[in-house]
Amino acid sequence: MRAAFLEALLVEAHKDTRIILVSPDTGGFHCETFRRELPGQYLNAGIAEQNAVGIAAGLALAGRRPFVFNTLSFNSFRCFEQVRLDVCAMRLSVVLVGVGAGLDYGLFGPSHHAMEDMSLMRSLPDMSVFSPADDTVAAALVQHTVQGGGPAYLRLDRAGTPLVYQRDARIELSQGLALLRTGRDLLIAATGRMVERAMEVADTLSASLVDTSVVDVFRLKPFPARRFLDLAESCPRIATLEEHSASGGLGTAILEVLADHGLTRSVRRFGLPDRFYHVCGDRDYMHKASGLDAAALAARLVDNRP
Amino acid sequence: MADEKLKEMAREIRRHVIRMTGEAGSGHPGGSLSMAELLAALYFGGVLRHDPSNPSWRDRDRLILSKGHGCPALYAALAEAGYISRDVLPTFRKIGSPLQGHPDRRFLPVLEASTGSLGQGLSIGIGMALAARLDDRPYRTFVILGDGEIDEGQIWEAAAFASFHKLGNLVAIVDCNKIQLDGFVKEILDMDPLADKWRAFGWETREIDGHDYGQILGAMTNPAPQGKPLAIIAHTIKGKGVSFMENNPEFHGVAPTADEVVKALAELA
Numbered sequence: 032m033r034a035a036f037l038e039a040l041l042v043e044a045h046k047d048t049r050i051i052l053v054s055p056d057t058g059g060f061h062c063e064t065f066r067r068e069l070p071g072q073y074l075n076a077g078i079a080e081q082n083a084v085g086i087a088a089g090l091a092l093a094g095r096r097p098f099v100f101n102t103l104s105f106n107s108f109r110c111f112e113q114v115r116l117d118v119c120a121m122r123l124s125v126v127l128v129g130v131g132a133g134l135d136y137g138l139f140g141p142s143h144h145a146m147e148d149m150s151l152m153r154s155l156p157d158m159s160v161f162s163p164a165d166d167t168v169a170a171a172l173v174q175h176t177v178q179g180g181g182p183a184y185l186r187l188d189r190a191g192t193p194l195v196y197q198r199d200a201r202i203e204l205s206q207g208l209a210l211l212r213t214g215r216d217l218l219i220a221a222t223g224r225m226v227e228r229a230m231e232v233a234d235t236l237s238a239s240l241v242d243t244s245v246v247d248v249f250r251l252k253p254f255p256a257r258r259f260l261d262l263a264e265s266c267p268r269i270a271t272l273e274e275h276s277a278s279g280g281l282g283t284a285i286l287e288v289l290a291d292h293g294l295t296r297s298v299r300r301f302g303l304p305d306r307f308y309h310v311c312g313d314r315d316y317m318h319k320a321s322g323l324d325a326a327a328l329a330a331r332l333v334d335n336r337p
Numbered sequence: 338m339a340d341e342k343l344k345e346m347a348r349e350i351r352r353h354v355i356r357m358t359g360e361a362g363s364g365h366p367g368g369s370l371s372m373a374e375l376l377a378a379l380y381f382g383g384v385l386r387h388d389p390s391n392p393s394w395r396d397r398d399r400l401i402l403s404k405g406h407g408c409p410a411l412y413a414a415l416a417e418a419g420y421i422s423r424d425v426l427p428t429f430r431k432i433g434s435p436l437q438g439h440p441d442r443r444f445l446p447v448l449e450a451s452t453g454s455l456g457q458g459l460s461i462g463i464g465m466a467l468a469a470r471l472d473d474r475p476y477r478t479f480v481i482l483g484d485g486e487i488d489e490g491q492i493w494e495a496a497a498f499a500s501f502h503k504l505g506n507l508v509a510i511v512d513c514n515k516i517q518l519d520g521f522v523k524e525i526l527d528m529d530p531l532a533d534k535w536r537a538f539g540w541e542t543r544e545i546d547g548h549d550y551g552q553i554l555g556a557m558t559n560p561a562p563q564g565k566p567l568a569i570i571a572h573t574i575k576g577k578g579v580s581f582m583e584n585n586p587e588f589h590g591v592a593p594t595a596d597e598v599v600k601a602l603a604e605l606a
Contacts, residue, residue: 051471079494081490082494085491086464089460089465090465093472095471112457113457113491116451116452117450117457117461120451
């Protein structure tokens with residue numbers, strides 16, 4: 032996903048010389064092609080994330096279009112104040128690109144596990160929060176954020192995940208979500224890496240005669256409320272699935288929308304538990320340990336047990 | 338502007354500060370009064386290349402008040418320069434006013450940046466200075482810092498970056514008024530030897546009396562060696578110009594009462 036994004040950014044940056052890639056020393060290897068081809072549009076700011084975000088704000092004030100490319104947890108937690116005041120409060124066109132969603136850096140320990148970032152970023156006025164499910168959406172977000180302007184936060188994976196969309200698919204990014212599969216009994220709303228998991232779960236459930244819809248919510252803020260409510264109205268049960276703390280992210284956003292619009296539905300939230308992972312394990316291991324593998328999810332959903 | 342006129346301009350800025358904070362019943366008079374000469378020199382002493390009739394002029398010099406709480410003095414200077422009306426000054430910190438308690442660019446677009454959370458303005462200034470170089474524009478970027486503010490680690494991230502990247506178009510001015518919120522800098526977190534620190538970070542560093550125009554203008558206008566950012570350590574007196582506010586930590590963030598306003602204005606007449 033990182034590679035697809037950077038490739039798209041390079042293409043766009045050749046056309047739009049306002050674009051500048053700012054990295055607090057976390058992209059060198061992956062940004063090498065970009066740096067070689069467009070040295071004047073690449074800046075390694077050193078291991079100083081707060082300074083990097085401030086510099087990006089100054090560049091934006093002077094008419095540039097900075098993308099701050101960083102390990103996800105450092106792009107959100109380390110420089111939250113700078114993102115809040117320098118970027119959002121001035122409503123600047125700075126795009127924060129974080130790599131390592133959820134437990135993508137599973138083996139790296141709690142410092143690198145990004146479980147609370149969507150909650151934080153969703154709380155910021157004027158921020159747009161994107162969580163793409165695959166390379167196709169991640170790449171398309173380059174042009175989308177440049178054209179849209181304003182502060183944006185992108186939550187990416189390192190590796191290319193299995194494609195949810197065709198590579199050349201035209202996705203209506205302004206819609207904020209996309210319905211991938213239609214069923215009558217259950218609506219699974221998922222985001223990021225978990226969209227593909229939701230499709231797997233839906234396949235498993237169909238064997239148990241649970242007819243399942245899957246919607247990919249790739250923009251958590253502004254939340255596509257009207258479009259989501261249209262889907263929710265036609266389904267009695269909703270499940271939310273995200274690789275993020277079950278509190279503050281997609282599941283919370285959906286509960287808010289339902290409550291604010293007076294729509295009553297049975298909602299199950301599946302996400303990461305409210306604790307740090309003090310175990311050394313890779314992503315799949317941790318998903319299993321948290322009951323987020325497809326088999327466990329399907330089992331919990333088929334008869335609606337906890 | 339001649340020296341006498343600059344002196345009068347600093348007094349005018351100080352009178353505005355006293356009236357604004359007094360009228361609002363809140364604000365930060367001490368650190369506003371300490372930098373009156375610095376702002377007068379910048380706006381009226383021929384330091385800043387600027388054009389009040391064209392505030393979005395692409396090649397204007399940029400000024401960021403990183404110690405945002407000193408904004409009453411900045412608003413006063415902007416009014417005297419003609420960027421905003423003098424009539425708006427008494428609305429400082431009042432409902433609906435564009436003059437927020439800390440500089441807010443969304444309310445007042447003539448400001449180069451919103452500030453108020455300390456330690457963040459120098460990085461923004463670096464972004465502007467880099468953009469000037471990338472776009473081959475001649476403008477300079479000035480950032481005013483407080484001597485308490487530079488406790489913040491981000492300042493030193495920025496200081497290292499600016500010299501490494503040879504930002505000769507960047508100027509940091511430290512308003513060294515010796516007092517921070519809770520008291521005297523010397524007793525809280527003394528950063529001495531301050532000039533040595535900036536020099537060690539690779540900056541051309543000039544230490545001056547921040548109330549002496551000869552020294553201020555000399556430091557701000559004499560070019561620094563090629564490719565070196567310039568740090569001006571301006572020694573000032575917090576509350577300068579009002580006897581009962583000078584060197585008094587109580588007036589960091591407390592406005593003068595009505596009686597104190599009358600007394601202060603008499604001293605500044």
